[in-house]
Amino acid sequence: MVPHLATALTGPLLDLEEKILAATPAIERWFRxxxxxxxxxxxCSVDMRNAGYKLAPVDTNLFPGGFHNLATEMLxxxxxxxxxxxxxxxxxARNLLVIPELHTRNPHYLQNVARLMQIFRQTGLHVxxxxxxPDITQPTPLALPDGNMLVIEPLVRSANGRRxxxxxxxxxxxxxxNDLSAGIPDILQNIHEQSLLPPLHAGWALRRxxxxxxxxxxxxxKFGKLIGVDPWMLNPFYAKCGAVDLMSGEGxxxxxxxxxxxxxxxxxxxxxxxxxxxxxxxxIKPDAGTYGAGIMTIKDASEIKDLSxxxxxxxxxxxxxxxxxxxxxxxxxxxFESIKDAVAEPVVYMIDRYVVGGFYRVHAEKGIDQNLxxxxxxxxxxxxxxxxxxxxxxxxxxxxxxNRFYVYGVVARLALLAASLEMERTDPNPEVY
Amino acid sequence: MVPHLATALTGPLLDLEEKILAATPAIERWFRxxxxxxxxxxxCSVDMRNAGYKLAPVDTNLFPGGFHNLATEMLxxxxxxxxxxxxxxxxxARNLLVIPELHTRNPHYLQNVARLMQIFRQTGLHVxxxxxxPDITQPTPLALPDGNMLVIEPLVRSANGRRxxxxxxxxxxxxxxNDLSAGIPDILQNIHEQSLLPPLHAGWALRRxxxxxxxxxxxxxKFGKLIGVDPWMLNPFYAKCGAVDLMSGEGxxxxxxxxxxxxxxxxxxxxxxxxxxxxxxxxIKPDAGTYGAGIMTIKDASEIKDLSxxxxxxxxxxxxxxxxxxxxxxxxxxxFESIKDAVAEPVVYMIDRYVVGGFYRVHAEKGIDQNLxxxxxxxxxxxxxxxxxxxxxxxxxxxxxxNRFYVYGVVARLALLAASLEMERTDPNPEVY
Numbered sequence: 025m026v027p028h029l030a031t032a033l034t035g036p037l038l039d040l041e042e043k044i045l046a047a048t049p050a051i052e053r054w055f056r057x058x059x060x061x062x063x064x065x066x067x068c069s070v071d072m073r074n075a076g077y078k079l080a081p082v083d084t085n086l087f088p089g090g091f092h093n094l095a096t097e098m099l100x101x102x103x104x105x106x107x108x109x110x111x112x113x114x115x116x117a118r119n120l121l122v123i124p125e126l127h128t129r130n131p132h133y134l135q136n137v138a139r140l141m142q143i144f145r146q147t148g149l150h151v152x153x154x155x156x157x158p159d160i161t162q163p164t165p166l167a168l169p170d171g172n173m174l175v176i177e178p179l180v181r182s183a184n185g186r187r188x189x190x191x192x193x194x195x196x197x198x199x200x201x202n203d204l205s206a207g208i209p210d211i212l213q214n215i216h217e218q219s220l221l222p223p224l225h226a227g228w229a230l231r232r233x234x235x236x237x238x239x240x241x242x243x244x245x246k247f248g249k250l251i252g253v254d255p256w257m258l259n260p261f262y263a264k265c266g267a268v269d270l271m272s273g274e275g276x277x278x279x280x281x282x283x284x285x286x287x288x289x290x291x292x293x294x295x296x297x298x299x300x301x302x303x304x305x306x307x308i309k310p311d312a313g314t315y316g317a318g319i320m321t322i323k324d325a326s327e328i329k330d331l332s333x334x335x336x337x338x339x340x341x342x343x344x345x346x347x348x349x350x351x352x353x354x355x356x357x358x359x360f361e362s363i364k365d366a367v368a369e370p371v372v373y374m375i376d377r378y379v380v381g382g383f384y385r386v387h388a389e390k391g392i393d394q395n396l397x398x399x400x401x402x403x404x405x406x407x408x409x410x411x412x413x414x415x416x417x418x419x420x421x422x423x424x425x426x427n428r429f430y431v432y433g434v435v436a437r438l439a440l441l442a443a444s445l446e447m448e449r450t451d452p453n454p455e456v457y
Numbered sequence: 458m459v460p461h462l463a464t465a466l467t468g469p470l471l472d473l474e475e476k477i478l479a480a481t482p483a484i485e486r487w488f489r490x491x492x493x494x495x496x497x498x499x500x501c502s503v504d505m506r507n508a509g510y511k512l513a514p515v516d517t518n519l520f521p522g523g524f525h526n527l528a529t530e531m532l533x534x535x536x537x538x539x540x541x542x543x544x545x546x547x548x549x550a551r552n553l554l555v556i557p558e559l560h561t562r563n564p565h566y567l568q569n570v571a572r573l574m575q576i577f578r579q580t581g582l583h584v585x586x587x588x589x590x591p592d593i594t595q596p597t598p599l600a601l602p603d604g605n606m607l608v609i610e611p612l613v614r615s616a617n618g619r620r621x622x623x624x625x626x627x628x629x630x631x632x633x634x635n636d637l638s639a640g641i642p643d644i645l646q647n648i649h650e651q652s653l654l655p656p657l658h659a660g661w662a663l664r665r666x667x668x669x670x671x672x673x674x675x676x677x678x679k680f681g682k683l684i685g686v687d688p689w690m691l692n693p694f695y696a697k698c699g700a701v702d703l704m705s706g707e708g709x710x711x712x713x714x715x716x717x718x719x720x721x722x723x724x725x726x727x728x729x730x731x732x733x734x735x736x737x738x739x740x741i742k743p744d745a746g747t748y749g750a751g752i753m754t755i756k757d758a759s760e761i762k763d764l765s766x767x768x769x770x771x772x773x774x775x776x777x778x779x780x781x782x783x784x785x786x787x788x789x790x791x792x793f794e795s796i797k798d799a800v801a802e803p804v805v806y807m808i809d810r811y812v813v814g815g816f817y818r819v820h821a822e823k824g825i826d827q828n829l830x831x832x833x834x835x836x837x838x839x840x841x842x843x844x845x846x847x848x849x850x851x852x853x854x855x856x857x858x859x860n861r862f863y864v865y866g867v868v869a870r871l872a873l874l875a876a877s878l879e880m881e882r883t884d885p886n887p888e889v890y
Contacts, residue, residue: 052581053551056540060548097530104537104811107489115493118486148485378537 062444064377066221070436073357081439087203092135093403094381105375106147113219117196120149154179240442260355270336283325311350358392372436379433495877497810499654503869506790514872519659520636525568526836527814538808539580546652550629553582587612673875693788703769716758744783791825805869812866
């Protein structure tokens with residue numbers, strides 16, 4: 025189930041939305057059966073784009089920040105889902121160790137950490153923070169913008185080396201909120217007695233977007249069949265180029281050819297569905313990495329040859345200095361939602377298999393075909409829609425507001441399911457899990 | 458977890474409430490472990506009384522009506538909990554058969570049924586209604602107050618007699634919303650292939666309040682030890698008299714003696730805790746049965762001898778004509794909550810092990826020591842408290858509104874756990890489940 029949230033969009037439901045709403049019982053049962061076979065990621069956020077003619081996830085984050093951007097009224101949903109998740113891994117857990125990102129001086133990120141701690145305390149856990157930073161050698165206070173304090177402590181391996189914890193704090197479950205872009209630190213290696221969630225191969229040190237979208241292809245195909253729509257309505261085309269170095273020009277032909285081929289495929293679909301007011305474009309981004317770094321909108325393959333040295337340099341450096349090697353080229357999905365004239369994209373949050381809330385990422389200075397995860401973006405929490413809490417198909421026409429956000433929750437869960445398949449298939453030690 | 462709802466009470470937290478809030482992680486873990494051992498009832502509502510010095514469940518309903526009285530913003534919690542519940546009994550279920558009470562012409566009750574159908578459709582089930590009434594021989598429309606329609610259909614046993622359903626509708630799970638006060642109909646007997654929820658012995662044909670409160674005694678004792686409070690703070694004293702017939706006077710001595718003994722025990726507790734502004738009283742009610750029928754407030758054992766024939770007759774008839782035989786005498790817990798000068802008692806709803814909402818039952822014409830489940834009662838849904846969605850003990854004093862409703866959710870779940878023990882112990886066919 026998906027909370028009934030107010031959406032920015034208030035026009036009539038589109039064909040895809042109507043099909044999804046009408047198929048609700050079949051869709052929920054399908055998810056229920058899929059979750060019998062596959063374990064959902066512990067938590068996840070999905071960036072989405074609604075183009076009107078298509079609705080697609082564009083980024084699936086397995087170390088979601090931004091929990092503080094969810095409406096506070098929705099927190100009970102997070103706690104309830106957190107209970108279900110903890111129950112699965114460690115029902116008798118007393119302690120939860122959270123390992124955050126290194127930039128714990130960022131007040132926004134700190135609020136996210138505080139919110140996560142609040143949620144998991146309420147599920148019945150003592151929650152403490154451990155740092156991957158060598159600079160944290162003793163319990164260190166971190167001031168929150170509201171005047172409260174968090175304390176972050178140095179990580180400690182147990183005397184026998186088998187467990188990870190803090191001084192006088194032995195957790196059953198370790199929750200990573202650090203996406204490991206900088207690589208997998210030694211202190212996280214060889215933890216077999218405790219649940220490390222998400223697993224190490226979910227981190228950007230090992231994870232590749234192309235694996236995710238390969239799994240998503242399958243999920244979208246199955247789901248398209250279930251509700252009788254072209255999977256393209258839910259799925260952006262993509263391609264991948266290995267070993268690209270734009271500084272030296274290595275691999276650039278692959279990129280040019282792939283962009284050309286992808287634009288041709290999109291044009292064909294636009295023609296098929298009579299989409300005339302939108303010019304095809306693609307997004308190129310590193311196959312590993314996050315934070316919206318090195319992401320570029322391309323409308324013609326010739327733009328690649330014309331990239332300035334500065335732009336090339338930008339594409340070559342991702343978070344924490346990891347160099348770009350593989351590049352993913354993804355069909356661009358324009359957003360046709362806006363809040364007060366600023367383009368907006370919905371971001372949906374999940375814990376275990378449950379949608380627990382969402383918000384709009386809004387950027388006043390970006391276009392409908394640009395990445396909004398960039399400096400200057402703002403967050404508008406989605407609160408419960410006042411009129412009707414859940415869609416009611418039996419209601420007489422005109423008496424119930426149909427729930428557009430339900431549809432977003434369905435598509436976000438398709439990405440969640442794809443992440444689950446992706447994690448299974450890329451698991452370096454399948455027997456451990 | 459318990460949704461953070463606004464409560465009618467806004468004074469400072471009482472000692473018991475503070476202890477419960479402070480022990481949140483330990484309490485939630487304790488519940489988590491208890492639910493490893495015991496299966497919660499499918500759904501449940503608990504009537505509670507908050508006397509300030511004590512907070513206690515007074516009635517645990519295993520066939521809750523009134524789901525339409527929950528705030529609509531809270532429905533996603535019900536759906537999420539419903540998903541967890543269905544997953545447990547019948548993960549591949551397509552169909553859910555709901556069997557409502559016979560009084561389906563009552564517009565309030567019908568709204569409850571409609572709300573239940575809405576919740577379970579959203580969990581991914583096709584939901585249809587089957588009637589225990591012999592008058593329903595074909596699909597029959599039932600008009601809802603909002604102009605929508607429900608359809609109720611005759612129940613059908615399968616050709617081989619092993620399954621229960623409707624014409625062309627074979628459910629995996631059958632949800633009873635009929636408390637079986639009138640006895641167990643033949644058509645519900647010997648269903649072994651499908652999940653019949655709650656089980657037949659949860660119905661008033663077999664269930665006894667005294668079994669519930671015996672289990673609750675144990676739960677309250679364990680919980681009192683966990684958080685370091687006298688279990689009496691959470692638990693009303695009770696006693697039981699078998700085979701009472703007030704019309705003939707049979708068993709009246711037991712009643713008088715028990716009322717005397719219980720009032721003496723309460724007086725002793727009042728003295729221990731310095732409670733001076735409240736006069737002890739007891740509630741006598743049938744050991745089987747619901748709907749607030751045959752419930753009486755007694756302040757002195759002599760009142761029993763003085764009962765008029767009309768009052769005696771009232772005590773002898775319960776719902777659907779079932780005669781009173783066993784009587785339970787329960788410590789009266791006054792309510793010190795009120796909404797606009799009318800006395801109010803919180804009612805908390807749960808699905809599976811999750812608190813999904815609540816409301817206040819309010820009665821303008823009743824006293825603080827009377828049963829409010831009587832004609833003239835009104836329902837005030839509890840919506841999410843606006844200021845803070847979950848209690849935050851780390852917040853600086855004065856920055857977070859403490860969550861009184863969390864405490865209600867904890868005590869309601871103690872009753873839920875007691876119901877679970879009660880169902881285990883009274884199961885006539887333990888091997889079937």
